[in-house]
Amino acid sequence: MNDVAAIVADMGRRARAAARRVAGLSTAVKDEVLLRTAERLVEAKDRIRAANEKDLAAARGKGLSGAFVDRLTLSDRVIDSMVQGLREVAALPDPVGESPRLWRRPNGLTVGRVRIPLGVIGMIYESRPNVTIDAAALCLKAGNAVILRGGSDAIHSNLALAEILQEALAACGVPGDAVQVVPVTDRAAVLELLRLEDDLDLVIPRGGEGLIRFVVENSRIPVLKHYKGVCHVYVDRGADLEMARRICFNAKVQRPGVCNAMEGMLVHREAAEAFLPAMAADFREAGVEMRGCPRTCAIVPEAVAAVEEDWGREFLDLVLAVRVVDSMDEAMDYIARYGSNHTEAIVTRDYARAMRFLREVDASLVLVNASTRFNDGGQLGLGAEIGISTSKLHAYGPMGLEELTTTKFIAFGDGQVRQ
Amino acid sequence: MNDVAAIVADMGRRARAAARRVAGLSTAVKDEVLLRTAERLVEAKDRIRAANEKDLAAARGKGLSGAFVDRLTLSDRVIDSMVQGLREVAALPDPVGESPRLWRRPNGLTVGRVRIPLGVIGMIYESRPNVTIDAAALCLKAGNAVILRGGSDAIHSNLALAEILQEALAACGVPGDAVQVVPVTDRAAVLELLRLEDDLDLVIPRGGEGLIRFVVENSRIPVLKHYKGVCHVYVDRGADLEMARRICFNAKVQRPGVCNAMEGMLVHREAAEAFLPAMAADFREAGVEMRGCPRTCAIVPEAVAAVEEDWGREFLDLVLAVRVVDSMDEAMDYIARYGSNHTEAIVTRDYARAMRFLREVDASLVLVNASTRFNDGGQLGLGAEIGISTSKLHAYGPMGLEELTTTKFIAFGDGQVRQ
Numbered sequence: 019m020n021d022v023a024a025i026v027a028d029m030g031r032r033a034r035a036a037a038r039r040v041a042g043l044s045t046a047v048k049d050e051v052l053l054r055t056a057e058r059l060v061e062a063k064d065r066i067r068a069a070n071e072k073d074l075a076a077a078r079g080k081g082l083s084g085a086f087v088d089r090l091t092l093s094d095r096v097i098d099s100m101v102q103g104l105r106e107v108a109a110l111p112d113p114v115g116e117s118p119r120l121w122r123r124p125n126g127l128t129v130g131r132v133r134i135p136l137g138v139i140g141m142i143y144e145s146r147p148n149v150t151i152d153a154a155a156l157c158l159k160a161g162n163a164v165i166l167r168g169g170s171d172a173i174h175s176n177l178a179l180a181e182i183l184q185e186a187l188a189a190c191g192v193p194g195d196a197v198q199v200v201p202v203t204d205r206a207a208v209l210e211l212l213r214l215e216d217d218l219d220l221v222i223p224r225g226g227e228g229l230i231r232f233v234v235e236n237s238r239i240p241v242l243k244h245y246k247g248v249c250h251v252y253v254d255r256g257a258d259l260e261m262a263r264r265i266c267f268n269a270k271v272q273r274p275g276v277c278n279a280m281e282g283m284l285v286h287r288e289a290a291e292a293f294l295p296a297m298a299a300d301f302r303e304a305g306v307e308m309r310g311c312p313r314t315c316a317i318v319p320e321a322v323a324a325v326e327e328d329w330g331r332e333f334l335d336l337v338l339a340v341r342v343v344d345s346m347d348e349a350m351d352y353i354a355r356y357g358s359n360h361t362e363a364i365v366t367r368d369y370a371r372a373m374r375f376l377r378e379v380d381a382s383l384v385l386v387n388a389s390t391r392f393n394d395g396g397q398l399g400l401g402a403e404i405g406i407s408t409s410k411l412h413a414y415g416p417m418g419l420e421e422l423t424t425t426k427f428i429a430f431g432d433g434q435v436r437q
Numbered sequence: 438m439n440d441v442a443a444i445v446a447d448m449g450r451r452a453r454a455a456a457r458r459v460a461g462l463s464t465a466v467k468d469e470v471l472l473r474t475a476e477r478l479v480e481a482k483d484r485i486r487a488a489n490e491k492d493l494a495a496a497r498g499k500g501l502s503g504a505f506v507d508r509l510t511l512s513d514r515v516i517d518s519m520v521q522g523l524r525e526v527a528a529l530p531d532p533v534g535e536s537p538r539l540w541r542r543p544n545g546l547t548v549g550r551v552r553i554p555l556g557v558i559g560m561i562y563e564s565r566p567n568v569t570i571d572a573a574a575l576c577l578k579a580g581n582a583v584i585l586r587g588g589s590d591a592i593h594s595n596l597a598l599a600e601i602l603q604e605a606l607a608a609c610g611v612p613g614d615a616v617q618v619v620p621v622t623d624r625a626a627v628l629e630l631l632r633l634e635d636d637l638d639l640v641i642p643r644g645g646e647g648l649i650r651f652v653v654e655n656s657r658i659p660v661l662k663h664y665k666g667v668c669h670v671y672v673d674r675g676a677d678l679e680m681a682r683r684i685c686f687n688a689k690v691q692r693p694g695v696c697n698a699m700e701g702m703l704v705h706r707e708a709a710e711a712f713l714p715a716m717a718a719d720f721r722e723a724g725v726e727m728r729g730c731p732r733t734c735a736i737v738p739e740a741v742a743a744v745e746e747d748w749g750r751e752f753l754d755l756v757l758a759v760r761v762v763d764s765m766d767e768a769m770d771y772i773a774r775y776g777s778n779h780t781e782a783i784v785t786r787d788y789a790r791a792m793r794f795l796r797e798v799d800a801s802l803v804l805v806n807a808s809t810r811f812n813d814g815g816q817l818g819l820g821a822e823i824g825i826s827t828s829k830l831h832a833y834g835p836m837g838l839e840e841l842t843t844t845k846f847i848a849f850g851d852g853q854v855r856q
Binding site: 038041042115121123127129132134136137215219220234235238240241242258261264265267268269272354376377378380381382383384385386387388389391392393397398399409410411412414415416424425426427428429430431432433434435436 | 457460461534540542546548551553555556634638639653654657659660661677680683684686687688691773795796797799800801802803804805806807808810811812816817818828829830831833834835843844845846847848849850851852853854855
């Protein structure tokens with residue numbers, strides 16, 4: 019076994035051992051670790067900025083893009099948001115130990131499910147060092163040990179943040195192995211981590227589609243992920259067109275680079291003539307490029323003719339695919355074919371079609387008369403989120419604290435044996 | 438792409454297309470398919486027996502073991518139990534469409550989770566043809582399409598059962614692609630199935646540890662599985678020793694070849710002198726071989742000295758590892774090291790130790806004063822089960838109908854956009 023494999027395997031074993039301790043921590047101690055980390059972040063701001071500066075200098079030296087350097091930067095604003103995030107997670111209710119219901123079997127055995135931590139979680143992410151703190155906070159609050167593997171370009175920043183976390187854990191008497199940052203930048207470390215099926219219970223990759231596919235293809239450990247968000251709004255015939263304009267504008271323009279932004283707009287042919295010109299005027303003003311089907315282009319002269327690759331594409335930019343459809347069935351077929359099971363919305367006044375859309379569309383969030391931008395743990399009321407899952411097992415949609423736990427069965431007997 | 442790959446990929450595509458239809462079926466139609474299948478099984482018994490006879494003749498010709506031939510046999514008793522199983526699943530409540538709770542966000546958006554089918558499930562199992570019917574029934578009732586891949590030695594039996602299912606689906610107007618049996622016996626078909634990550638949502642392997650490891654190592658699709666059941670009973674100091682005898686006897690002897698049978702018995706040293714001789718007498722009478730630690734062997738003369746491999750071993754037979762421990766902590770450390778996260782029980786009179794054992798032991802079912810044999814969907818009150826999961830994601834413990842579903846978020850708005 020080479021060095022990287024040995025280092026990573028040892029981290030896994032230590033995390034597994036720590037997980038038993040972490041699972042038994044009281045809510046008060048877990049919250050104390052989070053609040054103490056927040057305090058230390060503020061106190062040690064200079065140290066963090068200095069470490070971050072090393073990463074930034076290296077990134078600039080390599081000629082990495084401005085957007086990349088931007089994501090890598092631990093500005094005062096980013097540090098403040100980490101501090102704020104820690105305080106919010108500390109304030110959330112602790113899911114561990116909840117037992118919604120006990121029931122009694124005919125033989126008198128009392129049975130129930132009780133919520134428990136998953137155990138050890140591996141986070142694999144790119145060069146946003148703030149994820150180190152955000153993910154550690156959520157995993158820890160849900161009673162898990164965590165191994166964090168951020169992008170190699172953020173290594174100095176991540177190790178500085180790991181030090182802060184270690185100080186907070188030590189101050190609260192919690193084993194340091196509960197939160198570990200992989201110190202190896204070699205990509206082989208990721209592969210080694212994905213092989214530790216005995217010591218890791220879950221892997222969460224966060225980043226581009228390439229990273230996520232790499233993790234899924236190489237992992238023997240269960241993975242929660244989403245590849246991409248190709249979200250649609252369907253504007254029904256008879257819809258309130260003013261409402262439809264506000265919703266579509268918000269879904270596309272409010273933050274175009276995120277996974278719950280609208281990438282495709284579907285318009286019923288009976289609404290198209292009245293809706294598209296006004297909508298196009300709003301989009302024109304905001305600099306949105308419309309790529310339309312022939313019927314769209316006939317109504318909106320400045321729309322560009324869409325090519326096949328535009329349908330189902332995640333633009334992550336002020337670009338939008340637009341198609342006029344003959345029926346809601348056509349819209350739903352389109353979504354089944356080109357959607358990504360992320361977020362789908364209908365704007366309608368019709369009760370039956372609203373209910374059918376809600377029931378039949380397969381996406382982690384389906385909305386009636388609201389913007390796709392609401393697919394977010396905070397917006398839906400789960401508190402913070404560690405990501406959004408578009409695969410169905412365990413979690414479908416935003417993953418909050420509860421999704422970082424599982425349940426076991428417990429049974430209270432008085433001597434029952436099986437007949 | 439070769440033939441096997443093409444056949445399996447085509448089955449996946451057809452299953453995915455059928456899944457949308459199956460998800461929308463009413464409970465009444467799904468139940469009708471199950472009851473109709475039960476009727477056809479009775480009517481077509483001779484046809485099934487004839488197909489099964491071909492498999493049995495081939496198995497005998499290959500010199501396969503009596504136990505193997507036994508599992509392969511569709512006797513009247515096995516056919517009756519399939520019929521009974523279908524009727525029981527039809528009588529269970531339909532989980533699809535349940536929404537335990539809706540909540541309202543400050544902006545007026547009403548949000549909730551609603552239970553939906555997983556989509557397409559792949560079942561990979563060995564040569565018990567009754568699994569074909571049992572698994573199809575559960576998957577279908579939960580609104581899923583299913584692809585069934587049984588052992589190659591059961592191919593004629595499985596295809597005959599598939600025909601029955603097809604007749605029932607057709608009679609109820611449900612697409613035949615909802616339930617498909619892989620007609621290819623080549624093992625390559627399993628590998629091809631495990632690559633269909635776009636068309637399958639879940640794979641459930643059932644069989645020996647070798648099959649399950651093969652599936653986990655080769656699958657890009659989420660897998661729910663358990664490798665083995667190494668279950669323990671810990672007899673605490675001060676326990677009711679008569680109760681402990683009854684529970685340990687039941688856990689070991691009632692059905693030794695199953696995953697929830699006891700494989701290791703841990704006895705507090707203060708209970709050992711009084712408990713072990715009487716327990717050993719019961720076991721002797723039942724033909725149970727005890728493999729003990731030195732302290733056990735000193736008390737029970739006929740106990741064989743255990744070797745290291747006996748600790749944590751799944752005997753699946755009338756053999757038992759026995760260890761005397763100094764404390765409950767030692768017992769829990771032993772369970773953490775040698776257990777398989779399946780089922781663990783304590784026999785005690787002490788309230789605090791009972792609660793600590795329930796809280797700290799990591800297993801899919803933890804019991805106080807009851808036999809490990811209760812880890813079963815039917816026994817715990819879930820209705821039928823499709824298997825027991827010892828990994829924590831999605832399901833931990835017996836998997837009933839609910840575990841064959843997931844939830845999506847829905848939101849009822851009246852024009853909300855994100856600020």
